[in-house]
Amino acid sequence: MGWMALVVALAFGVAVFATWQILLSRLDHRVNAELTNEASKLRSYVTASTERDIDLLLSGYLTVNVPDGYETFFTVLDGRLHRRTFARPPADLHTDKALVTAAATAAKPIHGWAASAAGRVHYAVIPVRSDTQSGALVVAVFYDRLRGEVVDAVSALSITALVALALACLAGWLVAGQVLAPIRLVRQTAARIGDSSDLSRRLEVRGHDDVAALSATFNHMLDRLERAFAVQRDFVDDAGHELRTPITVVRGHLELMGDDPADNAETIALVLDELDRMNRIVDDLLTLAKSQQPGFLTIEEVEIADLTVSVLAKVRALGPRTWRVEEVADTKMPADRHRLTQALIQLVANAVRHTVPGDPIAVGSAVRDGAVELWVRDCGPGVPAEDRERIFGRFVRAGSRTGEGAGLGLAIVSSIAHAHGGDVRVEENHGGGALFVVRIPHDGPLVNLEEEDG
Numbered sequence: 001m002g003w004m005a006l007v008v009a010l011a012f013g014v015a016v017f018a019t020w021q022i023l024l025s026r027l028d029h030r031v032n033a034e035l036t037n038e039a040s041k042l043r044s045y046v047t048a049s050t051e052r053d054i055d056l057l058l059s060g061y062l063t064v065n066v067p068d069g070y071e072t073f074f075t076v077l078d079g080r081l082h083r084r085t086f087a088r089p090p091a092d093l094h095t096d097k098a099l100v101t102a103a104a105t106a107a108k109p110i111h112g113w114a115a116s117a118a119g120r121v122h123y124a125v126i127p128v129r130s131d132t133q134s135g136a137l138v139v140a141v142f143y144d145r146l147r148g149e150v151v152d153a154v155s156a157l158s159i160t161a162l163v164a165l166a167l168a169c170l171a172g173w174l175v176a177g178q179v180l181a182p183i184r185l186v187r188q189t190a191a192r193i194g195d196s197s198d199l200s201r202r203l204e205v206r207g208h209d210d211v212a213a214l215s216a217t218f219n220h221m222l223d224r225l226e227r228a229f230a231v232q233r234d235f236v237d238d239a240g241h242e243l244r245t246p247i248t249v250v251r252g253h254l255e256l257m258g259d260d261p262a263d264n265a266e267t268i269a270l271v272l273d274e275l276d277r278m279n280r281i282v283d284d285l286l287t288l289a290k291s292q293q294p295g296f297l298t299i300e301e302v303e304i305a306d307l308t309v310s311v312l313a314k315v316r317a318l319g320p321r322t323w324r325v326e327e328v329a330d331t332k333m334p335a336d337r338h339r340l341t342q343a344l345i346q347l348v349a350n351a352v353r354h355t356v357p358g359d360p361i362a363v364g365s366a367v368r369d370g371a372v373e374l375w376v377r378d379c380g381p382g383v384p385a386e387d388r389e390r391i392f393g394r395f396v397r398a399g400s401r402t403g404e405g406a407g408l409g410l411a412i413v414s415s416i417a418h419a420h421g422g423d424v425r426v427e428e429n430h431g432g433g434a435l436f437v438v439r440i441p442h443d444g445p446l447v448n449l450e451e452e453d454g
C-alpha cells in the first residue's frame with residue numbers, strides 16, 4: 001500500500017514537471033512569434049503607406065495598431081522618445097533611458113531583455129529610416145507576467161494532484177480494510193480455536209468467495225483433526241480400561257498370598273497366566289497403533305496359493321480339528337505376506353475357539369471380481385446378524401463367551417485388510433457356522449492410509 005502511493009506520487013510529480021517544461025517552452029515560442037509578427041506588420045504598413053515622413057508614419061502605425069495584453073509599443077525618433085501607445089502597460093518602459101538609447105542607435109532590427117517594475121521584459125527594436133530621419137518602433141512583451149500565468153496553472157495542477165493522491169490513498173486504505181476484514185476475522189477465529197484447544201469450534205462460512213472457501217477448508221481440516229484426536233483418545237481409553245482388569249486380578253492374587261506353598265504355587269501360576277494375557281493385549285495394541293502409521297506394510301510379490309497352504313500348516317497345532325484347504329487362487333499380487341498370514345491366523349484361532357475337537361475348519365483363496373479373497377470357514381455357532389459389523393471393533397466380544405479373548409483379533413484383521421486397500425466381512429456359513437472373508441483388490445498397491453476415516 002505504501003509503495004503504491006509512492007509510485008502514484010512519482011507519476012504525478014513527473015506529469016507536473018513535464019507540463020511545466022512544455023508550457024514554458026510554448027511561452028518562449030509565443031513571445032518570439034509575437035515579436036516577429038509585430039516587425040513584419042510594421043514592414044507591411046510602411047510598404048503599403050504612401051507617407052514618407054517618419055514622424056507621421058510611426059504615429060500612424062501606433063494609432064492603427066493596439067498592443068495585446070502584457071505588451072506595449074513606443075517609438076523613438078532622431079535619438080529621442082517619440083510617442084507611446086495609448087493603452088497603459090503594466091510598467092512604463094519609455095522612461096528606461098538605456099532602452100531608449102539602444103532603440104535610437106539600432107541600425108538593424110535587434111532584440112533583447114530588459115528589467116522593469118513588472119519583471120523581465122523581452123523587447124524587439126525595428127528601425128525605420130528615410131534620408132533625413134531615423135526612427136524605430138520598440139515592441140516589448142512583459143515576459144515575467146506571462147510566466148506568472150504558467151506558474152499559476154502549474155501550481156493549480158500540483159494542488160489538484162496532491163488532493164487526488166490523498167483521496168486515492170484514503171480510498172485505497174478503506175477498500176483494503178474492507179477486503180481484508182473477513183480474512184482478519186478468519187485469522188482471529190483460527191487463533192482463538194488454536195489457543196483454546198477446543199477442536200469442536202468451527203469458523204463461520206459466509207458467502208461463496210475465496211474467504212468462505214478458506215474457512216470451509218480450515219473447518220474440514222479441523223473435522224479431520226477432531227476425528228483423529230477422538231480416535232486416539234478412544235484408543236488410549238480402551239487400552240487403559242482393558243489393562244486395568246488384569247492388573248486388578250494380579251494385585252488381588254498377590255495380596256491374598258499366604259504361607260501355604262501349594263496355594264502359592266497356584267497363585268503364581270494364575271498371576272503368570274494373567275501377565276501373559278496382558279502381554280498379548282499390549283502386543284495387539286501395538287500392532288493396531290502401528291497400522292495407523294505409514295510403513296505398517298512391507299509390500300512384496302506374494303504367491304497366494306503358497307500363502308494359503310502355509311497358513312494351514314501353521315495352524316494345525318492350534319487344536320485337533322478336521323483341517324481342509326478348500327480352494328487356492330493361482331495368482332500373485334503385491335502384498336505384505338506376514339501381515340496377511342497374521343490376519344488368517346487370527347481368523348483360524350477364532351474358528352478354533354468356537355468349535356470343538358473334530359469339527360471341520362477350512363481355509364481357501366480365490367480370485368473373484370478383480371479381487372483376491374481369502375477365507376476361513378467353521379461350523380461353530382456363527383455370528384448373529386446384529387453383531388456382524390460390531391465384532392470388528394476394538395475390545396468387542398460378542399455372542400456366547402468361549403474362552404477369554406481381549407476382542408482385538410478381528411480389529412487387527414480389519415486394519416490389515418484396510419491397509420491393503422481391502423476389507424473383511426463375516427457371512428453365515430451354509431450349514432451353520434461362520435465364514436470370514438478378507439477381500440483385497442487385485443490391482444494393488446494399496447497402502448491407503450486415508451481409508452481409516454471413511
Ligand SMILES: Nc1ncnc2c1ncn2[C@@H]1O[C@H](COP(=O)(O)OP(=O)(O)OP(=O)(O)O)[C@@H](O)[C@H]1O
Nearest residue numbers: 350351354382391397398405406407408409410434
Ligand atoms: N468364528 C467365529 N464364530 C463365532 N463368533 C466369532 C468367531 N470369530 C469371532 N467371533 C466373535 O467375535 C468376537 C470378536 O472376535 P475377536 O477375534 O476380535 O476377539 P476375541 O477372539 O474374543 O479376542 P482375541 O482375538 O483378542 O483374543 C468374539 O468375541 C466372538 O464373539
Ligand SMILES: [Mg+2]
Nearest residue numbers: 350405409410
Ligand atoms: Mg480372536
